[in-house]
Amino acid sequence: MTEYQLLVQRYDPEHDSKPQRQHYTVPGDHTTSVLDALLYVQHQLDPTLGLRWSCRMAICGSCGVMVNGIPKLGCKTFLRDYHTDIIIEPLAHFAVEKDLIVDMTQFLAHLSAIKPYLMNDYSGTAVHKQTPAQLAKYQQFSNCINCGLCYSACPQFGLNPEFLGPAAITLAQRYNLDSRDNGKAARMPQLNSKNGAWGCTFVGFCSDVCPKQLDPAAAVNQTKVESAKDFIISMFKP
Amino acid sequence: MNIPDSARKPYQSELSRWWWLKHRDYRLYMLREATVLPLLFFIGCLLYGLYCLTQGSAYWQSFQLFMQQGWVIALNLLAFAASLFHAKTFFALFPRVMPLAPAALMISGQWLATLLIATGVFLLFGGWL
Numbered sequence: 222m223t224e225y226q227l228l229v230q231r232y233d234p235e236h237d238s239k240p241q242r243q244h245y246t247v248p249g250d251h252t253t254s255v256l257d258a259l260l261y262v263q264h265q266l267d268p269t270l271g272l273r274w275s276c277r278m279a280i281c282g283s284c285g286v287m288v289n290g291i292p293k294l295g296c297k298t299f300l301r302d303y304h305t306d307i308i309i310e311p312l313a314h315f316a317v318e319k320d321l322i323v324d325m326t327q328f329l330a331h332l333s334a335i336k337p338y339l340m341n342d343y344s345g346t347a348v349h350k351q352t353p354a355q356l357a358k359y360q361q362f363s364n365c366i367n368c369g370l371c372y373s374a375c376p377q378f379g380l381n382p383e384f385l386g387p388a389a390i391t392l393a394q395r396y397n398l399d400s401r402d403n404g405k406a407a408r409m410p411q412l413n414s415k416n417g418a419w420g421c422t423f424v425g426f427c428s429d430v431c432p433k434q435l436d437p438a439a440a441v442n443q444t445k446v447e448s449a450k451d452f453i454i455s456m457f458k459p
Numbered sequence: 460m461n462i463p464d465s466a467r468k469p470y471q472s473e474l475s476r477w478w479w480l481k482h483r484d485y486r487l488y489m490l491r492e493a494t495v496l497p498l499l500f501f502i503g504c505l506l507y508g509l510y511c512l513t514q515g516s517a518y519w520q521s522f523q524l525f526m527q528q529g530w531v532i533a534l535n536l537l538a539f540a541a542s543l544f545h546a547k548t549f550f551a552l553f554p555r556v557m558p559l560a561p562a563a564l565m566i567s568g569q570w571l572a573t574l575l576i577a578t579g580v581f582l583l584f585g586g587w588l
């Protein structure tokens with residue numbers, strides 16, 4: 222067992238006017254994740270610490286925190302990789318409700334704004350066949366776990382919360398690329414706007430932090446290409 | 460009685476204008492964007508040269524003297540390095556946005572095309588073609 226020093230950002234909306242840091246010493250070995258360490262704090266040292274988590278296996282997307290300034294999933298980040306004090310803060314660019322818990326309302330609103338569902342004229346119980354090649358076109362972009370790490374990595378979202386942001390635009394691209402979907406025309410107006418794909422300046426940090434390797438930056442910039450095509454085609458339409 | 464919602468007091472921190480100093484990734488991004496600055500100088504030189512060309516040989520000679528100064532050469536070398544750096548970042552990003560072939564192949568293809576075109580232009584203006 223090694224001892225690790227955690228500096229955890231605390232904020233109690235009932236008493237604090239702004240967040241401050243609190244120091245905890247936690248034991249850990251090579252299997253201890255940041256989430257394990259935070260739960261140790263909550264169970265053994267300080268039951269008032271607020272945090273979100275569920276699956277502990279990088280699939281529910283609820284344990285996102287900033288670890289030394291980088292957005293990470295707490296359950297997929299291990300103490301063994303840190304050799305100095307570990308600073309743990311709530312996800313950047315979101316409003317903090319309490320301690321490590323942020324308000325993701327805006328993020329969820331952006332996700333639903335791009336109509337993330339299949340739109341087509343199929344009716345009844347018809348089977349929608351899809352070839353492996355058609356699946357491969359969008360599969361990478363369909364692995365999102367809605368953790369929001371990419372929004373904490375994105376300075377454009379930090380500067381302008383109206384920007385649809387990496388995950389939402391990636392999700393739109395996921396449906397636009399799906400051979401069973403006909404909803405692209407309905408999604409393009411959102412994506413064409415300045416809060417859509419063009420709000421992105423290709424900083425690219427979102428792709429580095431994505432725990433599921435979706436490469437949201439690539440999806441956003443593919444959407445820019447689509448948006449440009451959409452614009453050119455619209456010029457020739459009566 | 461307290462309605463639960465009324466106990467909320469979310470804390471929103473502001474992104475400072477120095478956000479781009481916070482991470483290595485952000486600094487690299489800013490460096491990529493800043494490569495345009497020395498390029499502007501290079502374009503200025505080019506335009507000045509064209510202007511001198513239209514004004515006769517006295518002007519042209521003064522342009523050549525201008526271009527031979529140490530600081531002008533240094534700035535143009537900087538512009539050259541900056542455009543190579545920008546090309547490197549661009550070539551790496553392109554296959555991700557337009558995955559037409561394996562990324563490594565596309566990246567080397569782009570460098571090869573750049574080299575060929577640059578050599579062609581060089582030969583053309585040097586009078587060898």
Ligand code: SF4
Pocket residue numbers: 364365366367368369370371372387388391430431432433434435437
């Ligand atoms: S794109 Fe990646 S980082 Fe963004 S919400 Fe989805 S899984 Fe998380």
Ligand code: FES
Pocket residue numbers: 256274275276277278279280281282283284285294295296297
């Ligand atoms: S606890 Fe579910 S992703 Fe970490």
